[in-house]
Amino acid sequence: MYIAVVGTGYVGLVTGVSLAEVGHRVVCIDIDAAKVKKMSKGISPIYEPSLDELMKKNLTANRLSFTTDHQEAFKESEVIYIAVGTPENEDGSANLGFVERVAIDIAKHVRKDAIVVTKSTVPVGTNDTIKQVIRTNLVRDVKVEIVSNPEFLREGSAIHDSFHGDRIVIGAESERAADIIEEINRPFGIPVYKTDIRSAEMIKYASNAFLATKISFINEISNICERVGANVEDVAIGMGLDHRIGNQFLNAGIGYGGSCFPKDTKALIQIAGNVDYDFELLKGVVNVNKHQQQLLLNKLKERVGSIEGKRIAVLGLAFKPNTDDMREAASIRVTEELVNNGAFVVAYDPVAMEKARQVLVPQVAFANSASEAIKNSDAVLILTEWDEIKELDPELFETMAYPLVIDGRNCFDLELMRKYRLEYHSVGRPAVRNMLITRN
Ligand code: UDX
Numbered sequence: 001m002y003i004a005v006v007g008t009g010y011v012g013l014v015t016g017v018s019l020a021e022v023g024h025r026v027v028c029i030d031i032d033a034a035k036v037k038k039m040s041k042g043i044s045p046i047y048e049p050s051l052d053e054l055m056k057k058n059l060t061a062n063r064l065s066f067t068t069d070h071q072e073a074f075k076e077s078e079v080i081y082i083a084v085g086t087p088e089n090e091d092g093s094a095n096l097g098f099v100e101r102v103a104i105d106i107a108k109h110v111r112k113d114a115i116v117v118t119k120s121t122v123p124v125g126t127n128d129t130i131k132q133v134i135r136t137n138l139v140r141d142v143k144v145e146i147v148s149n150p151e152f153l154r155e156g157s158a159i160h161d162s163f164h165g166d167r168i169v170i171g172a173e174s175e176r177a178a179d180i181i182e183e184i185n186r187p188f189g190i191p192v193y194k195t196d197i198r199s200a201e202m203i204k205y206a207s208n209a210f211l212a213t214k215i216s217f218i219n220e221i222s223n224i225c226e227r228v229g230a231n232v233e234d235v236a237i238g239m240g241l242d243h244r245i246g247n248q249f250l251n252a253g254i255g256y257g258g259s260c261f262p263k264d265t266k267a268l269i270q271i272a273g274n275v276d277y278d279f280e281l282l283k284g285v286v287n288v289n290k291h292q293q294q295l296l297l298n299k300l301k302e303r304v305g306s307i308e309g310k311r312i313a314v315l316g317l318a319f320k321p322n323t324d325d326m327r328e329a330a331s332i333r334v335t336e337e338l339v340n341n342g343a344f345v346v347a348y349d350p351v352a353m354e355k356a357r358q359v360l361v362p363q364v365a366f367a368n369s370a371s372e373a374i375k376n377s378d379a380v381l382i383l384t385e386w387d388e389i390k391e392l393d394p395e396l397f398e399t400m401a402y403p404l405v406i407d408g409r410n411c412f413d414l415e416l417m418r419k420y421r422l423e424y425h426s427v428g429r430p431a432v433r434n435m436l437i438t439r440n
Contacts, residue, residue, distance in 0.1 A: 001184055004029060004077040006102045008039060008066070010046060010158070010259065010325075011119050011151050012083030017051060018162035020058035022187035027065045027073045039066045047324040047351055050159040074109040079184065081149075082106075082130070083119040092266035094123055103130045107137030110144060115177050117147045121208075121264060123271050124201045127171075145177040148197045150204035155258065156322030168192045171200020205271065208264040209282055214249040215256045216288035222252035222428025223295065232428025233410065252428045254383060254408035255292035257319030257328040262289070293330050296381065296408045297337055299425050303404055304379055308342030311401065313373040314364075316384025316409070317349035317356040324352040326359050330408065331383050339363045348373040350388045375399045385409035394420045403435075 001024045005016040008030040016028040030036050035045055042056035058064035067073050074080065084098035099120055106116060116134065118127055131146045138144065148171035153161045168190050172178035178194045185192065195203070222232035232252045240247025256262065265286050272279040304310055319329035326332065331347070338345050339361050348367045349356060357366065367373035370392055374380055377400045382389060390411045397403045403422035405412075410426045417424040417432045424432040 001025070001078055002076040003027070003079045003081065003184070004073045005081040005083055006030075006070075006105070007082065007084035007098070007120070008035065008045070009083065009085055010048075010155065011153065012081070013039070013044065013046070014048065014051065014153060014158040014162060015081060015083055015119055015151065017054045017058060017064065018159065018188075019184070020061075020064040021054055023063070024184065025063055026058075027067055027077070029067055029070055029073045031068060033068050036066045036068050048158055049156065049322065054159060070105045071109045074106065074114075075111055077110070077114060078112065079115045079117060079180070080106055080110070081117045081119050086120050086122055086263075088263045088266060091270065093270040094121070094263070094267045096122065096126060096129075099126065099130065100133055103133040104137050106144070107134045108139055110138070110142055111140060113143040115145050115147055115180055117149045117181060119149060119151050121150060121204050121260070121267075122148075122201060123267060124198050124205075127197045127201060131173075145172070145174060146197065147172045147177050147181050148200035149181060150200060152204075152207065155325055156320065163188055163190075165190045169200050169203050170194045171197040171203075173197060205264055205268045208260055209268050209285070211249050212256055212261045212265050212289070213281065213285045215251075215253075215261075216285040216292075218250045218252045219255060219292050219427075220288055225428040229430065230428075231414075231430065235428075251410070253292075253385075253410065254296050254330045254334075254427070255289040257330055258325065259327045262286075262328040265289075293333055293408075296330075296406060296427075297334060299406050300379055300381065303406070303423070303425070304402075306342075307338060310343050310378040311376060312338050312343045312345050313367070313377040313380045313400075314338075314345055314347045315349075315370055315373060315380060315382045315389050316386055317347055317360070318352035318384050318386075321384055321386045322351075324349075324355050326352055326355045329359075329383075331356065332359055334381065334383060335364050336361050346373045346377065349384065350386050371396050371399070376401050378402050379404040379406060382407040382409055382411055385411050394422065397422045 003019055003024050003026045005012050005028045008028045016026045020026040042059050044051045082102050086094040089095045127146050127148050134144050168185050170178050170181050182192050225232040236250035239245050269279050269282050317331040335345050345364045346367050347364050348370050353366055374396050397405055405424045407426040418434055
């Protein structure tokens with residue numbers, strides 16, 4: 001199949017590369033010429049395990065190419081994926097400007113019957129708008145059908161997820177279109193669920209909102225655990241043994257970040273609001289998430305009193321491990337608040353420092369290693385559970401001015417921490433106050 005993928009952000013690039021890997025001829029289109037040049041050499045603009053490798057392999061096999069030229073790309077295409085961004089508007093709704101622009105480009109340049117597949121996460125009903133825009137702007141006598149095919153990839157394991165996902169959802173206006181998209185995806189060997197377009201659009205939002213709800217739920221349980229002396233990790237294991245609950249997405253911490261959950265939860269609240277429905281539960285989920293970061297800072301303030309003039313090490317900046325993505329990362333707000341309160345912040349992340357420099361407040365200093373950040377600090381805050389951070393020797397914390405560790409991701413075993421001279425606070429677990437020295 002000749003496939004065009006418009007937009008080489010996270011979703012578009014991974015989709016294009018994966019489709020090429022299973023044998024399709026894929027051309028990826030982006031308006032950013034510098035990025036296209038880089039990708040044509042097999043260099044991925046994002047950090048994602050295995051992505052560079054697969055890009056190079058499929059470029060060499062002539063199954064994958066990159067261009068800025070829509071006209072050229074759409075010439076042969078039988079299937080066109082829309083994978084451009086839907087950023088958040090001021091009011092939390094999804095901005096569909098990029099998607100509509102692509103719909104117009106398709107209408108102008110498409111030369112043969114085609115199926116347009118929306119991968120971008122779009123509010124329910126958007127595919128009808130896309131259909132409308134394309135059909136009213138078509139310049140040639142060709143048939144264009146629309147399919148909604150939401151993605152469920154996790155950053156950091158997107159390639160793995162492309163080949164081992166739980167389901168592929170196809171929402172189509174005709175059986176023929178659904179069958180063609182099913183056929184394209186057959187080599188992945190993943191179960192396909194076919195439905196109508198609006199239900200497919202809703203499945204994406206409902207799935208992300210549900211996962212975000214699980215996280216906020218366990219975070220609230222963790223806050224209660226701290227007060228009643230229970231351990232949220234044991235609670236989550238005990239809950240997860242019930243198959244109806246499942247053991248995933250029950251890790252308490254400082255809340256969810258990233259490009260999907262924060263944006264999609266707010267967009268779904270908007271979508272509901274637009275049809276006069278007050279999605280109270282989801283509003284609670286969003287509020288709990290916001291509050292969870294503040295609780296971490298409260299713990300710090302409680303222990304050190306004034307933050308002013310204190311050297312605070314922040315370990316882990318990306319919104320989660322195995323990515324350099326800083327979108328909606330807790331580190332953005334946390335470091336800003338620390339700096340605003342007069343702290344000297346020294347940050348470290350195994351991969352995301354380059355991106356972090358662009359988004360964190362400029363007063364934040366960066367260390368070359370975790371140990372450099374930790375040394376002489378008055379407190380360490382852990383925001384991302386990278387393996388490198390989980391594997392740190394706790395003895396390092398004894399090189400601090402005062403060994404206070406506030407772990408927002410439960411990276412360390414409590415028994416282990418009890419063996420060291422330090423004060424360790426995590427989320428929803430008993431604090432370790434193993435100090436033989438006193439604060440002066
Ligand atoms: C998510 C969805 O998992 C994916 O299906 C969708 O397509 C895009 O959004 P992603 O944002 O890459 O993927 O990351 P994910 O691994 O789901 O984590 C999202 C956030 O939730 C991270 O900040 C993570 O730290 C947090 N999280 C996740 C928790 O705090 N606790 C958990 O138990 C799981």
